[in-house]
Amino acid sequence: MTEPKADLLQGTLDMLILKALSLGPLHGYGVIQRIHQLSGEMLAVEQGSLYPALYRIEQRGWVKSRWGTTETGRRAKLYTLTRAGEKQLAVEEDSWDRLALAIVKVRQAT
């Protein structure tokens, strides 16, 4: 039983949420599922992490929400990426790349 890595590093969750929403509007619970699926079951975002994060992200104008229904006919709040959100996603991906590069460099050291 290989436990998936649940705990995320602070700061990566926003990027993942924005990325998930960049593939199309989705409701909160669906964001969790999409991230889980896209990551190959490696990332399991907790609801208690997601909803506060979505709220924060909406406050910053990176996503917009509206109430609607899922295909299965359940009430759900649909989130859509805004243009500012797209920019933010690019910023965070860039930031991640630079950090990852820096860490690669440190780890290459003998």
Place this chain on the structure above:
Amino acid sequence: MTEPKADLLQGTLDMLILKALSLGPLHGYGVIQRIHQLSGEMLAVEQGSLYPALYRIEQRGWVKSRWGTTETGRRAKLYTLTRAGEKQLAVEEDSWDRLALAIVKVRQAT
């Protein structure tokens, strides 16, 4: 003036410190310099981040410290990686790799 990325993601600092010490014993201030240098000036660890982290890491038995002197003849506390620290470094590198892989997967999604 390209500002180096100062802020680290939570959890990466331990790995960087352990990695720095895996190259040989060093004092706190030197750890900052070594990480800065190895990362190609991309990572700037704050003293206020480092010293608490070193204390925490020592409490967990991953490093040992003793007072000594630097080559320039200054008093300094020298930190040495323990065997448990080596193992922990491997664990954290593995954990990082898995997270990085998962994020790559999510980002590849179209």
Place this chain on the structure above:
DNA sequence: CCGAATAACTAGAGCGTCTAGGCATCGGAG
């Protein structure tokens, strides 16, 4: 002589994620 760099340390703020709940609806198993 004085400022910058080296060296160690602390208090407290700030932030984000997690644990651990609560609530409601729906489908399927028994």
Place this chain on the structure above:
DNA sequence: CTCCGATGCCTAGACGCTCTAGTTATTCGG
């Protein structure tokens, strides 16, 4: 028909880590 798990939203509070912003002391160069 009943109960449980999955879906769906949410909150409070704990927790952990890094940062800001200080303090103290020594050494070296200009």
